[in-house]
Amino acid sequence: MKRLTADYVIVGAGTAGCVLASRLSEEPNVRVILIExxxxxxxxxxxxxxxFVRLLDHPTVTxxxxxxxxxxxxxxxxxxxxxxxLGGSSAINGLLxxxxxxxxxxxxxxxxxSGWNFANCLPYYSRSETWTEGRSAQRGTDGPIQVSRVKNPPEICASVVAAAQQAGLDFLDDPNSTTRGPSIWYYQQTREGRRRSSAARAYLRPAMARPNLTVLTGLQVSKLEMTGTQVTGVSATTGAGNPLDIRAKREVIISAGVIGTPKLLELSGIGDRDVLDNAGIQTRVASPGVGSNLQDHYVVRLGFRVRGAGTANERSHGLALARxxxxxxxxxxGVLTYSAAIVGAFAQTRFAERPDVQYVIAPGSFAAGRIGVLEAEPGISCGVWQMRPESRGHVHIRSNDVAASPTIAPSYLSHELDRNTMVEGLKIGRKIFAQPEIARYIVEETVPGRAATSDEALLQYVRDNGSTVYHAVGTCRMGDDEMSVVDSELRVRGMTGLRIVDxxxxxxxxxxNTNATVLMLAERAAQIIRSPREAGLTKQRSKETV
Structure with a gap:
């Protein structure tokens, strides 16, 4: 069996893994292996x-x-x-x-x-980005990820912004550098010129020239190797079925994401005893929180047929698409530089004391209101999600087969507040699109349609047509209680030589949207690994030692 050795072995080259590989390999005397x-x-x-709309269920990149x-x-x-x-979900997301x-x-x-507050984290948001539209006290100017405004949005977008102001929302010039109440604004994109600025392109590609960084692709990690509770490396298999033993002198860092990370822990015998017993896996370290606490944003769209204004629909078919x-x-x-939405908004329902619904408004509309195929006739869509859902789900393996997909149960809409908020969010969206500035373009509401007038009808539409916004988090949560999987330094509880960063x-x-925060989290994690004092965790470490 072939064996490789490095100081740090990172499992997963998604957003967090790319950031870690880049930052940790900045030290020339530290060897890093990144596995994807x-x-x-x-x-x-x-x-x-x-x-991105062609990649969401792609057989090789998802x-x-x-x-x-x-x-x-x-x-x-x-x-x-x-x-x-390489790049993980930052390579297929909507660039927002x-x-x-x-x-x-x-x-x-x-x-x-402890230590994870906004004041401590703000510098790492800035460190990760280059804001291309001028200087700001809260924006980064020399980070790897390029962030820019949408250039020359369709005129109908300006009408949406004006309509939202008529409905009582404030306009924000930069939603990422101000205190935000109910408001309307233009989305910013992780885009460098005509190309996506993914974590792979921005962080990993420049770092791959370093001799102390090895990037291995097409390699499936099957389990963590342990001596007692000390993690010493990982076992992996190549696409040709050849085994590989990869050892870590310092740490293994799992960055396999909200699904892959709890899956790998459970396959390695780290998790809830009942889950592991049902999968035929011996418990090495009992950690009941592994795979629990799954949270996600659930989105549903209003759709409108329009006239008198150009949209992406008619520019995405036939000769128009060729042009x-x-x-x-x-x-x-042009239209190929558009992301998942161009206009965004925060609104506040009667159930909250601060904004609790976010809107993704695009100058295009999808069949049945579900993201995928753009309609041929001009249209505009308005997606709405509840910002802080109460529903909690789980991710767990079904067996000891590394190739099998785990059970993914987000439990969308299982909490009454979530159901009520989604219905109110649709009503607010309708209010915006009823304002004179945009109503003059509206022919009809295509989904859910004006026949859906009652709360019951709107809720049924939400149930039958909603989907994920790809913002899942929380399955190995950080904290200080028995259900937390990692501590404030992202070290796996009950283990040594193992962290989780994703x-x-x-x-x-x-x-x-969560990608900006994953970038921040990984930037700060790299600093914690290299220098806890500089990351603001000195007091926390001494407290835990006591």
Whole structure:
């Protein structure tokens, strides 16, 4: 059996793994091995911003996960995209860069993740980005990820912004550097010129020239290797079926994501005893919180047929699409540079004391209101999700087969507050699109349609047509109680030589899109590993020692 050795072995080259590989290998005397089950990010749709709609269930660049069917979601299995390959989900997401509310991160510390407050984390948001639109006290100017405004959005987008202001929302010029109440604004994209600025392109590609960084693709990690509770490395298999033993002198860091991380822990005998017993795996370290606490944003869309305004629909078919392709090649502009949405908004329902619904508004509409195929006739869509859902689900292995998909049960809409908030969010969205500035373009509401007038009808539409926004977090949460999987330094409880750095450690979901926060988390984790004092955790470490 072939053996490789490094100081740090990172499992998973998604957003967090790419950041860690880059930052840890900055020290020339430290050897780093980064392992990825997928392949290099060569698919052309990865790099074309609008190409993400063709990748969400792609057979090679995603894991092709689906949720368990649920009564609350109309008995449907819901597509659950997770990126597979260098860059992970940052290579297939909708490119939307939205930082959380300060209260979101502060709640982590209040729940037991000492030192994880917004003031401590803000510098790492800035460290990860280059904001291309000028200087700001809260924005980064020399980070790897390029963040920019949408250039020349369709005119109908300005009408949506004006309509939201008529409905009582404030306009924000930069939603990522101000205190945010109910508001309307333009989304910012992780885009460098005409290309996606993924974690692989921004962080990993420049670092791969370093002799102390080894990137292994097409390698499936099957389990952690342990001596007692000391993790010493991982066992993996190549695509040809050849075994590989990879040893870590200092630490193994799992960055396999909200699904892959708890799966690997459970396959290695770390988790809830009942789950492991049912899968035929001996418990090595009992950790009942592994795989629990799954949280996600659940989105449903309003759709409108429009006239008198250009939308992406009619520019995405036939000769019009051919012209857009040429426009993209020649000038790097046009519909192929659009991301998942162009206009965003925060609104507040009667159930909350601060904004609790977010809108993703796009100058295009999808068949049946579900993201995928754009309609041929002009249309506009308005997605709505509840920002801080109360529903909690789980991810658990079904067997000891490393190739088998785990059970993914987000338990969407299982909490009454979530159901009520989604219905109110649709009503607020309708109010915005009833304002004169946008109503003059509206022919009809296509989904759910004006026949859906009662709360019951709207809730049924939510159940039958909602989907994930790809923001899942929390399955190996950080904290100081028995259900937390990692401590405030992201070390796995009950183990030595093992950390987790990815969205699974978030104690609670951020109100907004999550990728910006995963970048921050990985930046701060790299600093914690290299220098806990500089990361602001000196007091926490001494407290734990006492």
């Amino acid at each position: 089950a997928g392949e290099r990010d060569r698919h052309p749709f990865i790099h074309v911003p609008a190409g 894991w092709r996960y689906h949720t368990e069917a649920s009564v609350e979601t109309g008995g449907r299995e819901i597509m659950f995209p997770r990126g597979r390959g 860069y939205v930082r959380p509310f300060a209260e979101d991160i502060d709640s982590w510390e209040a729940a037991g993740a 857009e392709m040429m426009r993209y090649v020649v000038s790097g502009t 969205a699974s450690v978030m104690p609670s979901i951020t109100s907004t």
